Amino acid sequence: MQRRLLSTVTRVALLGLVALSSAGAQAKKDAKKRTEPKFKPDSTGKIEKFFKSEEPITVTLTTNLKRLRGDKGENSPWRPGTLTVNDTAGKPVTIPIRLKTHGIWRLKNCEFPPVRLNFNNDSTKHTVFHGLDQPKLTNYCRDNDQYEQYVLQEMQLYRIYRLLTPASHAVRLLHVTYVDSASGKPLTTRYAFIGEEGGPMAARLNGRILKTKGATPDDLEPFADVVLGMFQYLIGNSDFALGALHNAEIVGQETGNFIPVGYDFDFSGAVNARYATPDPRLGTRTVRERIYRGFCVPEEEYPKAVALFNAKKDSIYGLYHDQIGKLLQPDIVKETLEYYDEFYKTINDPRALKRNVIEACLGGHK
Numbered sequence: 549m550q551r552r553l554l555s556t557v558t559r560v561a562l563l564g565l566v567a568l569s570s571a572g573a574q575a576k577k578d579a580k581k582r583t584e585p586k587f588k589p590d591s592t593g594k595i596e597k598f599f600k601s602e603e604p605i606t607v608t609l610t611t612n613l614k615r616l617r618g619d620k621g622e623n624s625p626w627r628p629g630t631l632t633v634n635d636t637a638g639k640p641v642t643i644p645i646r647l648k649t650h651g652i653w654r655l656k657n658c659e660f661p662p663v664r665l666n667f668n669n670d671s672t673k674h675t676v677f678h679g680l681d682q683p684k685l686t687n688y689c690r691d692n693d694q695y696e697q698y699v700l701q702e703m704q705l706y707r708i709y710r711l712l713t714p715a716s717h718a719v720r721l722l723h724v725t726y727v728d729s730a731s732g733k734p735l736t737t738r739y740a741f742i743g744e745e746g747g748p749m750a751a752r753l754n755g756r757i758l759k760t761k762g763a764t765p766d767d768l769e770p771f772a773d774v775v776l777g778m779f780q781y782l783i784g785n786s787d788f789a790l791g792a793l794h795n796a797e798i799v800g801q802e803t804g805n806f807i808p809v810g811y812d813f814d815f816s817g818a819v820n821a822r823y824a825t826p827d828p829r830l831g832t833r834t835v836r837e838r839i840y841r842g843f844c845v846p847e848e849e850y851p852k853a854v855a856l857f858n859a860k861k862d863s864i865y866g867l868y869h870d871q872i873g874k875l876l877q878p879d880i881v882k883e884t885l886e887y888y889d890e891f892y893k894t895i896n897d898p899r900a901l902k903r904n905v906i907e908a909c910l911g912g913h914k
Contacts, residue, residue, distance in 0.1 A: 624649045711863050
């Protein structure tokens with residue numbers, strides 16, 4: 549596929565060359581003549597040992613909870629804290645960490661904000677956390693069972709995504725007791741999950757995360773593009789935008805391919821959180837109403853994507869009956885699988901697929 553200007557710009561950004569102006573055809577021609585230095589991935593490319601197991605981890609997180617919950621700004625400070633967990637010998641060990649808040653909606657609206665953890669590699673030796681750097685912790689928003697179920701539901705969506713493609717973030721479940729360091733008193737115990745960072749995820753794909761916005765259908769690898777679009781359609785998520793890098797990343801690979809990756813799925817119809825509402829510009833009434841927001845790709849890519857989703861159907865549904873799936877309330881499991889049934893009915897009906905996906909895609913090929 550002939551790539552457009554963004555591909556040149558992102559490749560330049562990827563390889564550390566001088567950024568190109570988007571103005572003028574001559575700039576495009578000059579960019580193509582540049583000699584590109586050897587690609588260097590972000591890290592080793594191996595998935596951290598932490599994510600190779602799905603066994604939930606029981607931990608105690610201790611920090612000044614009042615101060616942490618008061619950090620609502622974009623540039624919140626790192627706060628000191630500890631994680632207590634059993635080491636590889638089964639003995640409890642306390643790891644010094646730092647925490648800081650992050651996010652947009654949840655940061656402003658949650659009783660307990662989402663946080664990023666900062667590990668020191670020397671401190672995590674002989675513990676399950678060894679090798680992690682600054683991963684995000686997706687924790688409860690409000691301290692009740694309904695909001696804890698939202699966390700578990702969103703984690704299931706990451707697990708589904710991992711079944712479909714390696715171009716996705718690995719996750720692992722934690723059972724966290726939150727203790728206030730100021731008083732020494734526990735606040736609550738809730739499920740949370742740690743997500744793989746973008747750099748290591750990209751390195752697994754022999755690439756790195758690109759920061760340039762403005763991606764178009766012609767910039768992205770077509771099959772990876774449609775897999776992401778159909779996954780978002782499966783879970784009923786319209787809260788992403790590839791061009792704006794909203795809840796999305798683009799991995800530039802050594803081969804020259806650009807691979808889109810999605811994240812943050814709590815506003816999806818599959819989670820159906822009480823706080824989730826669709827963008828009014830989309831014309832949908834609730835997040836349960838599916839709308840295809842993926843880019844257009846050549847039509848021959850859609851049957852391949854349908855075949856992939858059909859091949860993974862049993863495994864996807866099986867996630868709701870395994871060790872983690874059984875943590876979900878039975879009525880939520882039933883409702884979610886019925887929601888997926890609707891997706892499979894659509895993609896396996898050629899007329900419905902054409903109307904709701906192929907003809908509904910955003911720009912580019914038809």
